[in-house]
Amino acid sequence: MVRQLPYSAMRQVFERFRESEPEPKGELEHTNAYTLLVAVALSAQATDKGVNRATRPLFEKVSTPQQMLELGEEALIEHIKTIGLFRNKAKNVMKLSRILVEEFGGEVPNSRAALESLPGVGRKTANVVLNMWWGMPTQAVDTHIFRVANRTGIAPGKDVIAVERAIEDNVPADFARHAHHWLILHGRYVCKARKPNCAICVIADLCPKEGVE
Structure with missing residues (x-):
């Protein structure tokens, strides 16, 4: 299993996510x-x-x-x-x-x-x-987050509960509210399962690229 990123790198990861998408939104449409x-x-x-x-x-x-x-x-x-x-x-x-x-x-x-x-x-x-x-800082771990968290070292864990806890424990508090949306969007559109697009990844230099050929 890839090692947990150190705190300084974690801050850089989420600062870059925030810079590229300050207010990430879920994509499911709803009214209430x-x-x-x-x-x-x-x-x-x-x-x-x-x-x-x-x-x-x-x-x-x-x-x-x-x-x-x-x-x-x-x-x-x-x-x-x-x-x-x-x-x-x-x-x-x-x-x-x-x-x-x-x-x-x-x-x-x-x-x-x-x-x-x-x-x-x-x-x-x-x-x-x-x-x-x-607006609670809860972390909904889906397949995208599980993959990104383990591949990048942001929140490694053997199952979704372990990854959820690793996010809660290691993501700096000022990024916690939007953390799961940033990770979902990153996994859905950049760090894809079969062919991650490292060329456009804003955290490529911080990532150990675990599982990426």
Whole structure:
């Protein structure tokens, strides 16, 4: 496993990320905490672009858990049938919507434990919602972050929880809020799995290039 970058290098990495993209944004379209939660839940094993195509017309009709319940599961399936695992995801969205109405007053909770108690909502989904809607410095580790964190030495770890903790422990606090978005975007568009584009990488001189031929 590649070694953890020293603190001085970590600061340089995130200073460069911030300089190139001062306010990184998630790419899932949403209008409030509820539509963000639904979009993130639907995005498992799917692309953000594919989810956005499905949810644009859906979110014109639905923006609250109660409206989702009124829409109904079959109508929801019609909206999201282009997304992988759509039937199971539809069931979970309906279940979590009912729980939000019955147990949370129709509001999306802002604690990780409460979010993870909802059907179809795991740690990564909870962390995305907490970060994107409430601005908490949570770290949602997906395949892009896991790869970049280990390849560059930013936050090496043997599994997603280890990488999440390494980010929390080693990324300077003033970069923590946007850290996971910078890493996702870097992995999605620069440090790609099969052929990383080191020629345009802003941290190439700081990177040990672990796993890069």
